[in-house]
Amino acid sequence: MNADYERDGFLVLPNFLSAADCDALQARAAELGGGADPGSARTLFSTRDQGHARNRYFLDSGGTIRFFFEEEAPEQLNKIGHALHDLDPVFDRVSRQPEFAALAHGLGLVEPLLVQSMYIFKQPGIGGEVDWHQDATFLHTTPVTVTGFWVALDDADRDNGCLLALAGAHRGALRQRFRRIGETTVMEDVDPTPWPEIEPTPIEVRRGTLVVLHGLLPHASSANRSSRPRHAYVLHLIDGHAAYSADNWLQRPDFPLRGFS
Numbered sequence: 001m002n003a004d005y006e007r008d009g010f011l012v013l014p015n016f017l018s019a020a021d022c023d024a025l026q027a028r029a030a031e032l033g034g035g036a037d038p039g040s041a042r043t044l045f046s047t048r049d050q051g052h053a054r055n056r057y058f059l060d061s062g063g064t065i066r067f068f069f070e071e072e073a074p075e076q077l078n079k080i081g082h083a084l085h086d087l088d089p090v091f092d093r094v095s096r097q098p099e100f101a102a103l104a105h106g107l108g109l110v111e112p113l114l115v116q117s118m119y120i121f122k123q124p125g126i127g128g129e130v131d132w133h134q135d136a137t138f139l140h141t142t143p144v145t146v147t148g149f150w151v152a153l154d155d156a157d158r159d160n161g162c163l164l165a166l167a168g169a170h171r172g173a174l175r176q177r178f179r180r181i182g183e184t185t186v187m188e189d190v191d192p193t194p195w196p197e198i199e200p201t202p203i204e205v206r207r208g209t210l211v212v213l214h215g216l217l218p219h220a221s222s223a224n225r226s227s228r229p230r231h232a233y234v235l236h237l238i239d240g241h242a243a244y245s246a247d248n249w250l251q252r253p254d255f256p257l258r259g260f261s
């Protein structure tokens with residue numbers, strides 16, 4: 001395994017995705033997003049007493065393609081998720097390209113499975129911040145195997161909300177678990193250790209760069225305060241040899257997870 005990845009908990013691989021593939025994902029997301037109905041989403045997301053419908057919309061998104069809008073700007077797309085890689089031919093092709101498979105195996109995933117995909121818009125002046133978290137909080141396996149492939153579809157820097165990471169802090173404990181209980185979800189503290197007091201590393205990258213994120217690496221991103229978009233595509237993998245937690249929010253009982261083939 002790569003020494004930088006072991007030391008830092010993330011790995012930056014410039015020029016991993018071709019400009020043509022970046023173009024293809026952006027064009028497809030625009031097409032899908034154009035079909036999203038902000039009217040119904042506004043109803044779903046603006047009314048406080050719609051908690052149940054909102055939960056259902058999210059919980060069912062693990063095996064389908066759904067649209068999520070900005071809290072502060074309900075007509076603006078925040079992201080599309082979470083089974084783009086299985087259900088959309090363009091996202092399927094890009095996600096299952098041999099370079100991704102080889103990288104997953106190189107990182108030590110014995111039986112990599114593609115569990116979740118997200119197209120993140122982070123629109124100029126609108127895209128909100130993402131709080132500090134570890135991805136294993138949301139996609140838990142025993143042992144922890146979740147690995148993020150985060151691809152910049154626009155140049156990403158401090159001004160438009162690039163990734164921030166606490167380098168090396170992936171060697172700490174998992175702090176929280178996001179558990180599904182029936183039709184609802186809860187965030188539970190599992191280890192009270194605070195994040196280490198180190199300066200966050202801004203991961204400033206060019207379009208086409210792949211950032212590999214260890215499942216225990218604390219990471220975040222700021223709001224996009226620039227006039228430039230900051231689109232990204234994120235694919236999460238787990239190892240099929242690890243036990244996938246029965247109380248993860250994302251469950252696909254009738255739609256088995258697939259690997260790269």
Ligand code: FE2
Nearest residue numbers: 133134135219
């Ligand atoms: Fe994350």
